[in-house]
Amino acid sequence: MKRLFSQPCGLAVLCWLVLLLGAPAGARAQTMLRGVVTDAKTKEKLPFVSVSVPQAAIGTNTDADGRFTLQVPAQYTSVAFTYLGYRTVVKTFVAGQAQDINVQLATNAALLNEVVVTGSKGPRYKNKDNPAVALIRQVIEHKEQNRPESYNYVEYEKYEKMTFSFSNLSDKFKDRKIFRNYQFLFKKQDSLAAGGVNILPIYIEEKLAREYYRKDPEARKSIALGNKQVEFDKHFIDNEGLSTYFNRMYQDIDIYANNVALLGNQLLSPIANNAPTFYQFYISDTLRQHVPQLVELSFFPRNKGDMLFAGKLYVTLDGNYAVQQANLSVDKRINLNFVKSLNANLQFAENPDKRYHLSKSFLGIDFGLSDKGSGFYGERTVSFDKYRVNQPGPAGVYEGPARGALDSLAQRNPNFWQLNRPDSLTQIEKAIYTNVDTLQTIKSFQRTLTLFTFLFSGYKSFGPFEVGPSNTFYSFNPVEGFRLRVGGRSTPEFSKRIYFETYSAYGFKDEKWKYFLSSTYALNGKSIYTFPQNFVRASFQRDTRIPGQELEFVQEDNFLLSFKRGINDRYLYNDVYRLDYVHEFRNHFSYALGFRKLQQSPAGSLYFRNVVGDQANSVTTLSTTELSVLLRWAPKETFYQGKLYRFSIIGPYPVFTVRLATGIKGFFGGEYTYQNLAVNATKRFYLSQLGHSDVTLEGGYVFGQVPFPLLDVHRANQTYSYQLNSYNLMNFLEFSSDHYASLFIDHNFNGFFFNKLPLIKTLKLRETASLKLLYGGIREENNPSLHPALYQFLRDAQGQPTAFALGRQPYVEASVGVANIFKLFRLDIVKRLTYLTNPNVSEWGLRGRFKLDF
Numbered sequence: 001m002k003r004l005f006s007q008p009c010g011l012a013v014l015c016w017l018v019l020l021l022g023a024p025a026g027a028r029a030q031t032m033l034r035g036v037v038t039d040a041k042t043k044e045k046l047p048f049v050s051v052s053v054p055q056a057a058i059g060t061n062t063d064a065d066g067r068f069t070l071q072v073p074a075q076y077t078s079v080a081f082t083y084l085g086y087r088t089v090v091k092t093f094v095a096g097q098a099q100d101i102n103v104q105l106a107t108n109a110a111l112l113n114e115v116v117v118t119g120s121k122g123p124r125y126k127n128k129d130n131p132a133v134a135l136i137r138q139v140i141e142h143k144e145q146n147r148p149e150s151y152n153y154v155e156y157e158k159y160e161k162m163t164f165s166f167s168n169l170s171d172k173f174k175d176r177k178i179f180r181n182y183q184f185l186f187k188k189q190d191s192l193a194a195g196g197v198n199i200l201p202i203y204i205e206e207k208l209a210r211e212y213y214r215k216d217p218e219a220r221k222s223i224a225l226g227n228k229q230v231e232f233d234k235h236f237i238d239n240e241g242l243s244t245y246f247n248r249m250y251q252d253i254d255i256y257a258n259n260v261a262l263l264g265n266q267l268l269s270p271i272a273n274n275a276p277t278f279y280q281f282y283i284s285d286t287l288r289q290h291v292p293q294l295v296e297l298s299f300f301p302r303n304k305g306d307m308l309f310a311g312k313l314y315v316t317l318d319g320n321y322a323v324q325q326a327n328l329s330v331d332k333r334i335n336l337n338f339v340k341s342l343n344a345n346l347q348f349a350e351n352p353d354k355r356y357h358l359s360k361s362f363l364g365i366d367f368g369l370s371d372k373g374s375g376f377y378g379e380r381t382v383s384f385d386k387y388r389v390n391q392p393g394p395a396g397v398y399e400g401p402a403r404g405a406l407d408s409l410a411q412r413n414p415n416f417w418q419l420n421r422p423d424s425l426t427q428i429e430k431a432i433y434t435n436v437d438t439l440q441t442i443k444s445f446q447r448t449l450t451l452f453t454f455l456f457s458g459y460k461s462f463g464p465f466e467v468g469p470s471n472t473f474y475s476f477n478p479v480e481g482f483r484l485r486v487g488g489r490s491t492p493e494f495s496k497r498i499y500f501e502t503y504s505a506y507g508f509k510d511e512k513w514k515y516f517l518s519s520t521y522a523l524n525g526k527s528i529y530t531f532p533q534n535f536v537r538a539s540f541q542r543d544t545r546i547p548g549q550e551l552e553f554v555q556e557d558n559f560l561l562s563f564k565r566g567i568n569d570r571y572l573y574n575d576v577y578r579l580d581y582v583h584e585f586r587n588h589f590s591y592a593l594g595f596r597k598l599q600q601s602p603a604g605s606l607y608f609r610n611v612v613g614d615q616a617n618s619v620t621t622l623s624t625t626e627l628s629v630l631l632r633w634a635p636k637e638t639f640y641q642g643k644l645y646r647f648s649i650i651g652p653y654p655v656f657t658v659r660l661a662t663g664i665k666g667f668f669g670g671e672y673t674y675q676n677l678a679v680n681a682t683k684r685f686y687l688s689q690l691g692h693s694d695v696t697l698e699g700g701y702v703f704g705q706v707p708f709p710l711l712d713v714h715r716a717n718q719t720y721s722y723q724l725n726s727y728n729l730m731n732f733l734e735f736s737s738d739h740y741a742s743l744f745i746d747h748n749f750n751g752f753f754f755n756k757l758p759l760i761k762t763l764k765l766r767e768t769a770s771l772k773l774l775y776g777g778i779r780e781e782n783n784p785s786l787h788p789a790l791y792q793f794l795r796d797a798q799g800q801p802t803a804f805a806l807g808r809q810p811y812v813e814a815s816v817g818v819a820n821i822f823k824l825f826r827l828d829i830v831k832r833l834t835y836l837t838n839p840n841v842s843e844w845g846l847r848g849r850f851k852l853d854f
Helices: 014-023 133-144 177-185 239-249 414-420 429-440 443-457
Strands: 030-039 048-052 058-061 067-073 078-082 089-092 104-107 153-169 198-214 219-229 260-263 263-266 277-285 294-301 309-314 323-329 339-350 356-367 375-387 404-406 465-467 472-477 481-490 498-507 512-522 536-546 569-582 590-604 608-610 615-619 622-633 638-641 646-649 655-663 676-684 692-701 735-737 739-748 764-776 811-821 825-832 844-850
Touching: 048 569, 089 104, 104 356, 133 277, 133 294, 133 309, 153 239, 153 356, 153 429, 177 429, 198 429, 219 414, 239 536, 260 638, 375 443, 735 764, 764 825
Parallel strands: 030 104, 219 404
Antiparallel strands: 030 067, 048 058, 048 078, 078 089, 153 198, 153 375, 198 219, 260 263, 277 294, 294 309, 309 323, 323 339, 339 356, 356 375, 465 481, 472 481, 481 498, 498 512, 512 536, 536 569, 569 590, 590 622, 608 615, 622 655, 638 646, 655 676, 676 692, 692 739, 739 764, 764 811, 811 825, 825 844
16 A cells, blocks of 8 residues: 555555544444354355345355354345355344344255255364365366466457445434535445445546567557546546556456455465465355356465465366365465455356356455554456467467557547447446546535645646655754755646756755756656656766665655764765666566766765875865766566656566666776676566565676775664665774675465464554575775775774675675554564674664555
8 A cells, every 4th residue: 555645656645535434334234244154954164155134235245263243224124145055034123223133044944855965963164075175176286277378369358447435424424513514425336345324435446458478479458449537626636546556456357367466465266276275275165057058166374374365166077176266365364464255256268169268357345444443445446358279369469568458549439438448337437537527626625635636646747846754844864964855846737748846955054055956858758757768868966875774765865864873973065966868678677777967075074085105195085977878677676656756666586687887088088997797687476375476686896996985884873763675783984895796585384383373463564574595796907005095984983993895705784573563663683694793783783664565
């Protein structure tokens, strides 16, 4: 759920509504029902029993332990329990009073002639000699032939419909004075999933595309045929970023994959290769009248807190062992944040060769801060039509970028959607488009949006220009003291091709002004943040900087980063002139060409000092001029894309970066000639139930003889925040190298161990561990003790060295931590393992990190 706002994204209005609507629904308008459903004969608890109030069109299902919870509007007094193979039971209750209803269901003798139930109570569950496990192994063995990729060619039309509503809203909530002007937005609940009395529909999006697949050589192509969505006021909400984020939350479910990507997590598929190790399987029904015959397989996690599904698979008994239908849900105890319920349904249709393809999928997720309060409910329905297999597509369709769009995409009229929707929109869905337009004409709503956009994004818009970010208005450090800053940037209303960004800051201790100005021109006529980028940028910056500090924030003078440990008064005053050209290609390869003139002056306790002859000299300014080239390849990279930002989404594909910078002596005042080469590769490895690891390999080499500020000053961190790409117990300027290699591993177990501990598992904590290794050193030509004319390494007031070169031993630090604390924080205990005798070092440290995630 991170990066929700216009800076970094544009969902300020939605976050406001989540907070506003998060209050518990009015208790007087609801009847809370709880209970357990069991088999009348065996006393076994029955999972997935339908518990509903048909008159109110609301309901739920029992969980894996047969338990259910349902809120019923006060005007209803009966609830029905329905389960395949059992007689339906209707129970009455007293309205307005919370109560327990335990139900025993008896088998329906008439249905037993058609359905064979084999799951009676027996010995402890085991895989050996279990017919359900034998069947699922057949499904696993045949899954490659049942995937679309088994065909030489596949072609189909794909229609997507996504809707979102605030849900579980009581009449009392609806009638609050604040909503007096918004009554037209509320609708009576018509979804079984979201519960409650009223809903507030706020978003709908429709897409139609033609999809092509070729097996050899492998190629995929998606051609957009139409796209329609609710349009919020662009001053407050980034509609493109909103669409990207929602589509990231609701991804396609591939039941045949080993892991299913969902809400940024990986859930093990019930037909993954190792599924029998983590799931329990039962044959619950045999549907003999279906052609071909189907077996209903029920499955549950062995450990209810693991990142696994529960549900049912319907498997064909025609020799293909294909999935004909799948119903998926998750246990409430699973380690997912803010998810009250999740239900997915996959339906498969028969191909001419008697195999099956996905014909329709549904995913509904109910979000909320608590089970009882109001929430946020979203549905995504995908229909697949005009399915063709083993027939080549049109000539040339597989060439070019993986995604394209017809030229007439923007001109799609209502008749186009009426003709191409598989199902017509409901009256509530149709009303969303007009209701949102009406909502944005209400002045009180616009005022509220203005306030919350500033609070959450940090920027206040004034049409063509916006001021911010607010978290940099005030900060402090030992050199500048109390620092005030104000800045801003232009918006697309000023120009879609030219962008300006600027700020001015003043330090009350050093009594110096700092400022920044940049101008960017898009060469492709689009926003500079739109993929693929193609722009030129010129900038000048005069400001302070800590050598070797690389923070994971947009602004280094973020107020929260003002708090640092240890000695941290070694600063630089920098004057930086830059000219950059960036060009991306649709295959996600890009290059950047750069010119940089840099003047560095020491500040605080930092000094530049060398020895010429027998005379020690203090150097006031170091001037360099660089030409650089950066190459980057990020195959299949995806983004959160907005008007004024672009944020890369971490996925399973690697990202490679190579940078070469050349310093030229005598060119625009440059004092040294050198080359600095750096190579970086990063990748996320998904380890199924064991979570995921983010691994980064990096290496660098400096050619030429240069003083230590031009070496690779290794990234240190003296703040109390945990920085993923810095050494958290290394001091600023402690180590420099002219050649180095490093390895970073950060692993998140996603609660794999905590989920199995009594009491602890209810907190839904997640374990983390990291390891950081750094090998490096300085060649003799860059050793200031051998070449006194180079800047000497730093020493403290007592003459003890505080800056070093790495020796034979690597720098190593490791950490273990706990994430998802209050669903917001990660805390790591960091241990420094080497170079412990260096002055002013900390062997242990506690570091925190704010992280909001599903």
